[in-house]
Each structure stands twice: as structure tokens, then as C-alpha cells.
Amino acid sequence: MFNFFLLILIYSGIYALMALGQNIITGYGGLLSLTQAGFFAIGSYATAILTTRFGWSFWATLPAALILSAFFGLLIGLPTLRLKGDYLAIATLGFGEIVRNVLNNWDSVTRGPMGIQRIPMPDLFGFTINPYKKYAFLVMVFVFVGIAYFIFQRLARSRMGRALSAVREDEIAAQSMGINITTYKVFAFILGASVAGLAGSLQAVFSLSVTPGTYTFMVSVMVLCMVVLGGMGNFKASILGAFIIQLISYFPQLTGLSSVIPPQFKQILFGLILVVMMIWRPQGLLGREETRYGKKVAKSRKGGAR
Amino acid sequence: MILLETEALTRAYGGVVAVNKVDFVVESGLITGLIGPNGAGKTTLFNNMTGLDVPSSGKVFFNKKNITGLPAHTICRMGIARTFQNIRLFKELTVVENVMIGRHFKTGKSETKGRFLNAINSYVHMKQEEEQIYEKACDWLDFFGMASMKNELAKNLPYGRQRELEIARALATDPKLLFLDEPAAGMNPQETDHLMATIRKIRDLDITVVLIEHDMKLVMNICDTITVLNYGQKLAQGTPREIKHNPSVIEAYLGKEEE
């Protein structure tokens, strides 16, 4: 039971990475991307193939997975981001399906539906991070979550984050303020894609095998749910959302009710969460992150008006 | 000195020629009025000079440089800022954030290029940068007497204040040339008087102002020179006195002047 709880925590961490990425794209940039699963898959397969075929170490595959998914982010983002927002949703949804299609059919590289097994465990200074001994793995995952959170939070609180917010609020006004909106949108998209790729790498060495069936549209919707439930534009909320959604998805096993609760229960619940949140609490549980300027007013205005 | 100039600028939407071979001149240091009946093509002319729309033909020169068809963000960075006829604030952001966005490309070492990694690399640098942006934004809010509202959401401001905030945001980009699209629309007479004073103050900061306005009292009062558009064409150009007595302008405006 306790072990099971650790497992949920690890998955929460892996999904939290994807949710952080989704939040920068959707929460800050206001762009509806539905393809975290696609980038997740690219990261996973990059690690799986590079370790099993080419004997790379896990750590060496990490940057490769990041760069590869970022590259695909750019590839899909550049044409669609220049256009109206709604197209992006469909284009990315299509992209996710294509990725799965390719994984299923490109037998010589991905081994098709069989997937790739026996991925080596990561190794750190001679210490093997064994996914069966979950503590070490948990620590590793959350180190990554911590780093990603730190970086994203910094970015969001800089003028970059403000520029992205401007793009979300009003593209025309943003342009007229000297902001290159395409650059910022593509940038958000690449960032979001690369953390999803990173999450994919971790997923690969956690389950020690990859199969196309893991990377379905449902994963993208789950990630979206995490961000919407927590609160768009709030990184802490994304992580919180990841925990809650993972708890929900393992609820039947946790409570020992898996024989009673139908397997579609969680997906139906995710769908309901999206609808209900939009109607009754669009800002999510925690709401958009408050900007910090409030505190500074008193201090910086000590001289009073001129 | 001529700061901005258009050469036979034309913008057609299908059959509608919204702007028709217009030669528009802006002298630096003056307040230029752009007037004309509804649908005359004033806003379209603005859009074509600020990069939000691309002319069908003709050219735009700013400081002697051809800026025709450049993207809006580039034109803004060259020193042209604007406001919008239907207010386009970042509604869900605070007042001060709106102005801070105006400072977006104006910071520290990254004057011209967005340096993404800066933010990650150096916390200190970022902090300084943010402080600078914030201070400057607050100065502009002070200029409009809006310092006390800085943490309100933009959408919660009264209408007149929203118009002023849009001007503050535009000014934060340190423009040489400022386009105002109907800045007094929806304002009451006191607010309009106050706005007139503000526009003069802006001119005194060495910023050239071009404004579209239907409020003739305002236009005649503060403009040094006026251009009149009608059906997309330039009808007349001159001092407020000349325009007031120009027969073709009177005809175009017949019955409209009282508005």
C-alpha cells in the first residue's frame, strides 16, 4: 500500500513536469495545445532507443530527449502559431495522433506495437537508481520537478512572462508594444515541449519499457486537466493539479474498489472536471498567480507623488 | 522637420478603398489632427502606418526610412506608439503591469534583443531589470496621476482612466511619435479638458502627437495642423483656422459639426 502511494507520487512528479509545460503554453500564453502526450512519447522513445540501441547512458539521453522534443515543438509550432488560436488545438491533436501512428508503424526503429523493453536503469556515480526501490527514483523525479519549477517561475516573473501574458490578453495590443508575438508563442511552445520530453525520458527509465499505447490522447487531456483544475497561470497549482488528478486516476486501486468502478470512470471524471471548472470556477482551485508588485508600492513610493 | 510621411498610401478591402492615395505629413514637434466623417479611413490610415495592416500600395517613411509593411513590433521599436479607438488594454493584468509591458523592449543590456537566458542566468540582473521597469512604469503612472491605482486590474478602471492608461502604456515605449485614436471618445467635458492639458504636456516632452478626434473643440484647440480625410481621400490640410473656413470641409461635415 505504501509502495503504491510512492508510485502515485512518482507519476505525479512525471506528470507535474508535463503540467508545468502545459501551464506555460496554455496558462501564460493562452494557447491551447493538446499534444503533451506527443512530446512525452518523443522523449521516452529517444531515451529508450538511445540507451538500448546505442548504449548511451540515461544522462546523455536527457539533453537529446529535450532537444528532440523542442525541435518537434518548433516544427509543429511555427506554421500553426502564426495563425488563429483554435487551429493550434486541432493541429496539435493531430500531431499527437501522428506520433503514435509513426511509433506503431515504424517497426525498424520503434519495434511497432511491441515497443522497446529492457531499458537500463539510470546510474549516478555508481549508484543505480532502481525504479523498484522507489525512494531514490522519487527523489530524482522531484529534483527535476524542482528545477523545472524554479526555471519556469523565474521566467514567468520576468518581462518574458509579462510579454506572454500580454500576448494572451490581446495580441494586437502586444504587437503594438514592441512584442514579437510569434517569437513568444513559439518560445512558450518549445519550453512546454521540452519539459514534456524530459518527463518522457523519466517515464522510460521508470517503467523500463516503452509501448505506443502509453502515449494516448488521454495523457494530453489529463495534463490539461491538471492545469485547469489547479488554476491556469500558476505553477504551484499545476503541480497540485498533477497530484490530485493522479490520486483520482488511482482512486479505484487505492480504495480497493477497482472491481466495482468501471475503468472509464476516471476519464469521464476528467471530462466532467473540464466542463464543470469552465462553468463554475474557470480560474481553477488556486487561481492565477498574484503579481508581486503589491508589496513594493509602499516602499518605492516613499517619496510620494512628484 | 518632417518626422513621418506617407506617399500615395492606399488600402483597399476588396471593393472598398478605405484609404485612397493619401499623402500625409507629420512635422516633428507639432500636434497634428486627423479628422473626417465616420468611415473616412482615419483608423485605417493609422493601422497602415503602425504595421497592423499592410498598404495595398504607397509608402510610409519615418525619419526618412521606408517602414512600409514592417511588422508592428518593429515599427514600435523604431519609436512609434499608438492607442486604439476601442480600448485594447490587457484587461486581466494590473494597471502597473500594463505600463510595464510598454517597457518590454527597453531594458538594460537587452535593449534590442530579447535575451531569454538572462532571466535564468542571473537572478540579480533580472531583479535589477524588473526594478528599472517598475520604476519607469510608476513614473508614467504619476504623470497621469494614477499612482494610487497601480494594483487595480485594468478592466476595473473607469472608462476615462482606461483611455489614459492606454496612453501611459504607449508612452512607456519612449516613442518619438504618438498616435492617438479618438482619445477623448466617451469622456465627459472635464475629462476632455484634462486630456487636452495632458496632450500638451506630452508634446512638451518632445514627443510628436497625431490624433484622430471627432470632438472639434479639442481638435481646434490643441492641434497645430489638421488633415481632413473624406471617403479615403485627403480633402484638406492646414491650420485649424484654415480648416474651419475651408468650404469643402464644411460640406463634408455638414450637419456633423454639432456632434
Place this chain on the structure above:
Amino acid sequence: MGIAEFFQHLMNGLTLGGIYALIALGYTMVYGILKFINFAHGDVLMVGAYIGLFLFDWLRGDSPLGLWTLVAFFLAMIVSMGFSAAIGMFIERVAYKPLRKATRLAPLLSAIGVSFILSNGAAWAFGTHSRKFNYPFDNSAIHLGGVVITPHQILILVVSLVIMIILKIFVDKTRMGKAMRATSLDQGTAMLMGISVNRVISMTFAIGSALAAVGGILIALDFKVYATMGTMMGLKAFVAAVVGGIGNISGAMFGGILLGILETFGVAVFGIPTGLKDTIAFGVLILILLLKPEGLFGKVEKEKV
């Protein structure tokens, strides 16, 4: 490629395209009026297919192939259209209407939620195995000078053609159709003209969903019925709508047919592996977005500044 082979592929492409067109109409009509992509449209199609299938099996009982089975088929189709229309209106009322004034993202997210509820609800209710339609008539192929046509293809072509003609007449000639066009041009003005925009929107969803049901049932003749069948179909029909110029009814019909033909020829003539067949639609989408984002028949829509 011989003439006969060419016509064979063309025939196959037209059949597939006819179905895409039917589904694309729903996307395009809703987009025209609400400027929003109804993600759940593909899932309404799936629900329509299930309803049609169950009804048909029930009506048909174990009577042998004959006139009755054909009548039962059309009865099932019509009833399913009605049900689906009601479902479409219900979805709009519950999940989209409260969000008309919300941010642009809100209805999209809500639609994704609805889509998920429908597809997983169906998997729960009807099981995850796929089902097959019983043929409503003898489906042995007909040879027409080297071209093989199945009665199904004829049925699909005829039904989609008839429905599209009816729709076109409805939109062009009736009061409701005119109200729809007016609403899609300018909602505010339409309202001032005394058009009940709420009714128009409801009606749009009803028609779109009914057409989706027909599409679903027609696909089910050749493919199977399963809970997630709407996803890929919906995606492709959406591409068809974009190709034709989203918001444009004739454009959606044309886009659907074009996409069907492109897919068939892509696999048969250009040797794209069948496994990657779905990629074609996606490639077409990216291309059209790059080259002519307003679609073949769409107008360039620029936000007024």
C-alpha cells in the same frame, strides 16, 4: 494507371469524401456562427452511429435481406438523426451556452471535456469491443466496365448527395436558413433585426449533429462502430472544413470530397503506407494553413482594430 483503375480510386475517394463532407458541415456551421471548434462533434457522430446500429438491429430482427431491411435502415437513420440532434442541442445548452461571454479558451476546454465524457461514457455503456453493422441489403460488388462498385458506395454517395442538397436549399431558401446566415455574418445586428440568436444556435447544433449521425452510420457500413471512432473521423472532417474555408458550407462539402480523394489516391497511387494514411489529412492541414489559411473558399477575416 489505367482509366479503369483511376475511376476505381475516384469512386472510392468520392465515397469517403462524401462522409467527410457530411461531418465537416457540422464543424463549419458551428464555427460560422460561434467562431469556435466543437471538439465533441466527432463523438456525437459516434453516438449517432451506435443509436443507428442498435435501432437497425432491433427493427430488423431476424428478417431476411429485402425491402424491409432497407426501410429499417432508413428508419434507424432518421430516428438516430433526431436523437443526435437532441443530444447536440443539449450539449450546447449545458456546456457551451454558459460560456458565450467567457474567454476564448473556455468553450474549447469545455468541448474537450464533453468529447471525453461521450467517448468514455460510450465505452463504459457499450463496451470497448467494436461492432459491425449488418448489411441492409445484398452488398455483392457490381462490375461496371472494370470499375467495382459496391451497393454501399452507391448508398453512401446518394445519401450524402441528397442530404447536402437539402441542406443547401434549407440554408439558402428558408427563413431559418437566412437567419443562420445573418447570425454568422454579424450576431449583434442579427439580434437587432429580431432574429432569435439562441434559437439559431440551437438549430445549428441540431442540424450539425443530425448530419454527423448520418455520417457515423454511413461510415459504420464499411468500418466498425467503437467508442473512439469519432476522434480520427472528427479530426479529418475538421481538416476538410478548414480546406474548404471554415464557416463556408459549400466549402466544407468540397473540402470533404477533396480530402477523401487525396487520401485514396495518396495510398493507392503515391504509395503512402496504409498505416500512415491518417497522416495525409494532417499534412494537408499544415499545408493549407501555411499556404492559404482562410481555406479555398473562405474569406480572409481580419480582426477590426
